[in-house]
Amino acid sequence: MEMEIEEQGEIGKNVMCQLKDPEGNDLGHPLYLPQDAAPKELQQIVNKLLNNEEKLPYAFYISDQELVVQLGTYLQKNKVSVEKALPIVYQPQAVFRIRPINRCSSTIAGHTEAVLSVAFSPDGQQLASGSGDTTVRLWDLNTQTPMYTCTGHKNWVLCIAWSPDGKHLVSGSKAGELQCWDPQTGKPSDNPLIGSQDCTIKVWETSQGKLIRELKGHGHWVNSLALSTEYVLRTGAFDHTSKQFTSPEEMKEVALERYDKMKGNAPERLVSGSDDFTMFLWEPAVSKHPKTRMTGHQQLVNHVYFSPDGQWVASASFDKSVKLWNGTTGKFVAAFRGHVGPVYQISWSADSRLLLSGSKDSTLKVWDIRTHKLKQDLPGHEDEVFAVDWSPDGEKVASGGRDRVLKLWMG
Numbered sequence: 001m002e003m004e005i006e007e008q009g010e011i012g013k014n015v016m017c018q019l020k021d022p023e024g025n026d027l028g029h030p031l032y033l034p035q036d037a038a039p040k041e042l043q044q045i046v047n048k049l050l051n052n053e054e055k056l057p058y059a060f061y062i063s064d065q066e067l068v069v070q071l072g073t074y075l076q077k078n079k080v081s082v083e084k085a086l087p088i089v090y091q092p093q094a095v096f097r098i099r100p101i102n103r104c105s106s107t108i109a110g111h112t113e114a115v116l117s118v119a120f121s122p123d124g125q126q127l128a129s130g131s132g133d134t135t136v137r138l139w140d141l142n143t144q145t146p147m148y149t150c151t152g153h154k155n156w157v158l159c160i161a162w163s164p165d166g167k168h169l170v171s172g173s174k175a176g177e178l179q180c181w182d183p184q185t186g187k188p189s190d191n192p193l194i195g196s197q198d199c200t201i202k203v204w205e206t207s208q209g210k211l212i213r214e215l216k217g218h219g220h221w222v223n224s225l226a227l228s229t230e231y232v233l234r235t236g237a238f239d240h241t242s243k244q245f246t247s248p249e250e251m252k253e254v255a256l257e258r259y260d261k262m263k264g265n266a267p268e269r270l271v272s273g274s275d276d277f278t279m280f281l282w283e284p285a286v287s288k289h290p291k292t293r294m295t296g297h298q299q300l301v302n303h304v305y306f307s308p309d310g311q312w313v314a315s316a317s318f319d320k321s322v323k324l325w326n327g328t329t330g331k332f333v334a335a336f337r338g339h340v341g342p343v344y345q346i347s348w349s350a351d352s353r354l355l356l357s358g359s360k361d362s363t364l365k366v367w368d369i370r371t372h373k374l375k376q377d378l379p380g381h382e383d384e385v386f387a388v389d390w391s392p393d394g395e396k397v398a399s400g401g402r403d404r405v406l407k408l409w410m411g
Helices: 039-049 071-078 230-235 250-261
Strands: 014-020 031-034 057-063 085-090 101-106 115-120 126-131 134-142 145-150 157-161 169-173 175-183 203-207 210-215 224-227 270-274 279-282 293-296 301-307 312-317 321-326 332-337 341-349 356-360 364-368 373-378 384-389 397-399 407-409
Touching: 014 039, 014 071, 031 039, 031 270, 039 057, 039 085, 126 169, 126 341, 126 397, 134 169, 157 210, 224 230, 230 250, 230 301, 270 301, 270 312, 279 312, 301 341, 312 341, 321 341, 356 384, 356 397
Parallel strands: 014 085, 115 157, 115 384, 224 301, 341 384
Antiparallel strands: 014 031, 057 085, 101 407, 115 126, 126 134, 134 145, 157 169, 169 175, 203 210, 224 270, 270 279, 279 293, 301 312, 312 321, 321 332, 341 356, 356 364, 364 373, 384 397, 397 407
16 A cells, blocks of 8 residues: 555545445545545555455546546635545446547448448447348448348338347337347348337336336337446447357356346446436336436437446437436436537447447547547548447447448447
């Protein structure tokens, strides 16, 4: 330990602080910290208090604002009262870093109408797209040619999702129909299912197909749902290391381990975004009532997405902005402004440090979560960008839009 932690001391020189985890639980007792303590020293303290054998990186927040300077400098600048113990929230950071993408590496034609949805497989090796031409296409990323064209939908394919093991792909159409596909053959693997369009959110128990909760609160259609564990559920056993697995059992074990670590002891959180301009934060396992209502957008909310570490929620709106919210409390943190048209979709980098957005203004933009500033502006599409996805291995981004092409972007 390079610095002494005093349990008591002169208030003039030291600040009484209470370290807290992201859920708000205290880490040990309040500590008197010197005013020249900076994030580096705080990291040492947290690693010591948590008995981490391997030293892990942490970021620190006071009232949802990141501490990037010495404690005394921050208190002076923000005129913070130190009569009571100052709560400092520590947030674990990814031990790896994803490079921001900065160039278009290829443009792939094939769809005959607008590209409405794109999704990388959990291992980042395959790409699927859905289009207004009613087809789903599976692409070979090495040759950048279509492997299969999946036909069967009778309306626009608005969304697609891979199973965590990458062995199934599901697509949903404007007609409310869901279709399951086998990515190895491009053929349908099950009968279609039917969905609905109303203002409620239904929570189902999947092994028996039972409805266990109905969440009501929105005054208009619910456009988007995000779950705090969504990223780890989506990627299953796969992470940025591109590790190969020998058996389905091993994959299942690793996927469960990743999920349990991500979830921790807190209940899973759900965020909904609606045409009524608002968002709600829910804890469906705990209550059918929302934990908080998140307001601030001036137009409909088109897409909401939790960061992979569950620390943040990002929202994209027709008001041309992307907003960032605290993933635990639902409190507003920052607005990212720069798009000059509605923002349709967003996607996170695997390390939760960067956020990607696609807009009607034909550009993609990469935002820095720490500085709340624009990191990269990516023009290239000839028309509106409807769909974006950042691959789970962090190496590439796919985008699609009204110009009917898929674009791949690299760092």
